[in-house]
Amino acid sequence: MGGIWLRPESSDEVAEAVGDARRGERALEVRGGGTVLSRLGDAARPAPTEDADVLSVEALSGVVEHPAADLTVTVAAGTPIDELAAAVGEAGQESPIEPQLAGQDPLGSTVGGRLGTALASPRQLAAGRVRDWVLRVRYVTGEGRAAHAGGATVKDVTGYDLCRLLTGSWGTLAVLTEVTLKLRPIPPTRAWHRTTVPRSQWRAALHDPSAIIVDSEGTSVLLEGHPDDVAEQASSAQLAPSEPPTLPGGARAAVDPARTDDLVAELDALGCTWAAEPAIGLVHLDGDDAALAGARAAAERHGGRLLRLDPDPQTPTFGADPGPEPFAARLQHAFDPDAVLAPWRWSS
Amino acid sequence: MTTTASEPTLTGDERALLATIAGVLGDDGLRTAAYGRATYRRDASFLNAEPLAVAAPGAVEEAAQVLRACRDHGVPFTPRAAGTGLAGGATPVGEDRRPLVISTARMDRIVEIDVAGRRAYVEPGAVNLRLGQAAARHGLRFAPDPASQIAATLGGNVATNAGGIHVLTYGVMSQHVLAVDVLDTDGVRHTFDGTLPEQAGLDVRGLTVGNEGTFGLVVGAWLRLLPAPPHVATLLAGFGSLTDAADAVSAIVTSSRLPDAVELMDARAISLVEDYAHAGYPMDAEAVLLLEYEGLPAGVEAGIGQAEQLVTEHGASTVTRAADSAQRARIWKGRKAVAGAIAKVAPDYYLQDVVVPRSRLAEMLAEVLAIGEREDLTILNVLHAGDGNLHPFVLFDRREEGVLDRVLAAGHDIVAAALRLGGSLTGEHGVGVEKRDFLCDVFGEDGLEVQRRVRRAMDPTGLSNPHKILPTPAGCAESRSTMVPKGAWV
Numbered sequence: 001m002g003g004i005w006l007r008p009e010s011s012d013e014v015a016e017a018v019g020d021a022r023r024g025e026r027a028l029e030v031r032g033g034g035t036v037l038s039r040l041g042d043a044a045r046p047a048p049t050e051d052a053d054v055l056s057v058e059a060l061s062g063v064v065e066h067p068a069a070d071l072t073v074t075v076a077a078g079t080p081i082d083e084l085a086a087a088v089g090e091a092g093q094e095s096p097i098e099p100q101l102a103g104q105d106p107l108g109s110t111v112g113g114r115l116g117t118a119l120a121s122p123r124q125l126a127a128g129r130v131r132d133w134v135l136r137v138r139y140v141t142g143e144g145r146a147a148h149a150g151g152a153t154v155k156d157v158t159g160y161d162l163c164r165l166l167t168g169s170w171g172t173l174a175v176l177t178e179v180t181l182k183l184r185p186i187p188p189t190r191a192w193h194r195t196t197v198p199r200s201q202w203r204a205a206l207h208d209p210s211a212i213i214v215d216s217e218g219t220s221v222l223l224e225g226h227p228d229d230v231a232e233q234a235s236s237a238q239l240a241p242s243e244p245p246t247l248p249g250g251a252r253a254a255v256d257p258a259r260t261d262d263l264v265a266e267l268d269a270l271g272c273t274w275a276a277e278p279a280i281g282l283v284h285l286d287g288d289d290a291a292l293a294g295a296r297a298a299a300e301r302h303g304g305r306l307l308r309l310d311p312d313p314q315t316p317t318f319g320a321d322p323g324p325e326p327f328a329a330r331l332q333h334a335f336d337p338d339a340v341l342a343p344w345r346w347s348s
Numbered sequence: 349m350t351t352t353a354s355e356p357t358l359t360g361d362e363r364a365l366l367a368t369i370a371g372v373l374g375d376d377g378l379r380t381a382a383y384g385r386a387t388y389r390r391d392a393s394f395l396n397a398e399p400l401a402v403a404a405p406g407a408v409e410e411a412a413q414v415l416r417a418c419r420d421h422g423v424p425f426t427p428r429a430a431g432t433g434l435a436g437g438a439t440p441v442g443e444d445r446r447p448l449v450i451s452t453a454r455m456d457r458i459v460e461i462d463v464a465g466r467r468a469y470v471e472p473g474a475v476n477l478r479l480g481q482a483a484a485r486h487g488l489r490f491a492p493d494p495a496s497q498i499a500a501t502l503g504g505n506v507a508t509n510a511g512g513i514h515v516l517t518y519g520v521m522s523q524h525v526l527a528v529d530v531l532d533t534d535g536v537r538h539t540f541d542g543t544l545p546e547q548a549g550l551d552v553r554g555l556t557v558g559n560e561g562t563f564g565l566v567v568g569a570w571l572r573l574l575p576a577p578p579h580v581a582t583l584l585a586g587f588g589s590l591t592d593a594a595d596a597v598s599a600i601v602t603s604s605r606l607p608d609a610v611e612l613m614d615a616r617a618i619s620l621v622e623d624y625a626h627a628g629y630p631m632d633a634e635a636v637l638l639l640e641y642e643g644l645p646a647g648v649e650a651g652i653g654q655a656e657q658l659v660t661e662h663g664a665s666t667v668t669r670a671a672d673s674a675q676r677a678r679i680w681k682g683r684k685a686v687a688g689a690i691a692k693v694a695p696d697y698y699l700q701d702v703v704v705p706r707s708r709l710a711e712m713l714a715e716v717l718a719i720g721e722r723e724d725l726t727i728l729n730v731l732h733a734g735d736g737n738l739h740p741f742v743l744f745d746r747r748e749e750g751v752l753d754r755v756l757a758a759g760h761d762i763v764a765a766a767l768r769l770g771g772s773l774t775g776e777h778g779v780g781v782e783k784r785d786f787l788c789d790v791f792g793e794d795g796l797e798v799q800r801r802v803r804r805a806m807d808p809t810g811l812s813n814p815h816k817i818l819p820t821p822a823g824c825a826e827s828r829s830t831m832v833p834k835g836a837w838v
Binding site (some may be wrong): 070091118124152153156158173184226306307320321327331 | 786
């Protein structure tokens with residue numbers, strides 16, 4: 001029998017759907033906007049298949065609460081990021097979890113999807129990671145237990161930090177149903193700059209830049225803050241105003257930041273087009289199958305991972321393992337003892 | 349002091365464990381006599397229990413042997429660093445078996461400062477302030493700065509996911525832990541690495557920060573260092589009422605530039621520390637706000653200018669900007685000296701840690717004052733106001749008949765009020781023993797069951813710091829209003 005689409009409208013319905021799947025020995029793919037899942041090849045089931053139903057959280061949508069004076073927002077997991085940005089933007093606030101540069105293919109279009117993958121955004125350099133902005137999650141485990149972790153305050157160390165554990169768990173362990181995020185004021189100025197001078201000659205002149213993206217021809221730098229500071233920083237590092245960079249979108253390699261330059265040095269010889277964020281350890285790539293296979297091998301040699309964003313189901317796409325053993329396996333069993341949630345996800 | 353007749357008899361397993369550890373650590377590394385154990389009965393809370401003995405390994409391999417011995421003999425253990433914890437996390441509570449305290453005091457090195465990589469590798473017993481000082485020599489800083497940083501260790505900071513004064517923009521400890529090395533309860537070393545920017549698998553590192561010693565023993569960590577801010581400005585504002593000060597916090601936090609620190613102290617706290625710190629706190633104020641802005645000059649100046657305007661609009665009677673780094677240091681010295689200065693007016697204090705949404709600060713302060721009046725106790729308030737994090741100090745003298753019951757009742761009511769206002773029962777001190785039974789209400793049965801399973805996944809033996817964080821099912825059924833197990837108070 002073929003799989004089905006499930007579109008629960010509440011946390012209770014999510015729990016019911018997960019319980020049904022468990023009893024029926026069906027596996028579930030949890031889907032937000034599908035922007036990442038649809039490009040994951042054999043590591044995902046973006047549409048129902050013989051062995052999998054799809055649980056879409058798109059009906060769990062909308063801002064639940066935005067107490068602007070608390071600088072927090074609570075949204076249902078399926079809320080589009082654009083809707084979140086518009087809602088908090090009215091109060092002069094932002095959530096720096098946006099996935100990509102404006103004008104590029106989105107990688108994660110819903111809040112739940114962004115948390116699920118926790119792919120790095122260019123502003124991760126100064127803003128920190130997605131997980132550092134998550135204050136509370138409501139979730140349903142693979143066993144059908146509905147619960148929450150964290151709190152709607154900016155600090156909460158009650159119990160184990162499951163907010164961080166579930167952020168970046170790629171749709172395994174639990175279905176996120178609601179998320180509370182920390183917000184911040186929108187910086188008064190935000191401007192991309194460009195230079196062709198090697199960064200070693202100007203990097204020390206910059207304090208806390210928001211993004212640095214290097215490609216084979218130069219470097220793009222995002223500066224945010226007070227207009228006078230942005231102007232002074234750009235001038236002291238001799239950066240010229242520019243358009244945002246365009247990033248290759250075929251694959252993403254993640255390495256220890258200290259190894260980024262070593263990895264990049266190998267990519268030209270492999271025939272890859274690349275753009276690197278050296279301070280956070282991320283390289284955006286394009287290339288043919290052979291080039292990307294070579295890039296994967298190189299990334300893994302440097303202790304990193306490569307994620308192929310490719311609709312071709314024949315190529316392996318996802319290089320990530322579930323984490324340090326035996327703990328990762330035990331945690332999966334703790335949340336999802338019958339392997340209901342995306343059991344095909346991890347490479348090992 | 350000699351061992352008295354009331355000394356508990358050791359079981360065969362306990363004797364064998366101690367013999368093994370003595371062989372590994374020698375006399376310097378193991379204390380078994382009552383006198384040697386006495387200072388390890390409690391941390392900076394008032395929770396109190398008798399350890400089996402105290403083992404202080406000097407190296408990872410020694411610690412691994414101690415953990416293996418505990419496993420082999422079925423003896424629980426409680427990790428302990430400086431013992432500055434306030435929730436009983438390092439109190440060796442055991443219901444039928446006394447835990448072995450494993451002290452990290454001899455593993456206290458800052459092993460490496462990688463200036464180019466902006467990170468440091470530290471052992472768990474290294475003191476927080478020492479890392480800050482070592483980083484400063486390279487133009488770097490370590491952001492988490494709990495008020496106890498002069499004594500609190502980085503291992504303890506990892507255990508509790510500590511906060512501090514600069515959490516508002518720099519985030520809690522977890523945000524600054526790149527990787528953590530843990531010995532599991534089999535004595536096997538694991539590195540939970542958070543170095544990759546994405547695609548790193550489950551964030552077991554993040555789960556481990558804040559584990560309160562229940563996942564084995566943290567034996568080292570890579571910590572993130574940040575560039576020292578090029579420009580800093582500090583503002584001191586005195587108010588005629590606590591409510592005005594709390595309202596000013598809301599206005600400042602929602603303005604277009606977020607400060608890097610917003611602290612609030614009430615009149616009692618101010619009068620206690622001014623003699624010591626000479627910070628220039630206004631002695632006639634009911635409350636002071638300490639505000640700090642860091643970063644590039646124009647943003648800092650714009651922020652502090654806006655803050656000056658907002659505190660004035662909210663009725664500040666005095667507004668002083670620190671003229672130089674020496675005055676700034678005095679202002680913060682006063683803030684960090686509150687706990688020590690209390691000794692001048694009361695022999696004992698009980699320090700609470702609750703969080704409310706920032707817009708509820710004034711309401712919560714009113715609740716705290718009312719609770720103090722109801723229980724006839726002096727409470728002074730120090731707040732990480734920008735985070736909505738309150739630290740009421742309940743002052744008392746334990747020799748006073750019946751006072752402990754009133755102190756506990758006040759503590760309970762403070763927590764209950766914070767929860768009622770949509771807050772959290774601990775912001776940075778942890779659950780420990782003190783607050784574990786509140787988790788029944790906070791999480792509900794399903795949420796608690798998930799937490800229990802997580803703990804078993806990380807420590808299937810249950811030997812690592814038992815009776816901490818999670819209530820027993822019986823605890824949920826019986827004692828919802830009990831903050832502390834019977835007999836655990838001094």
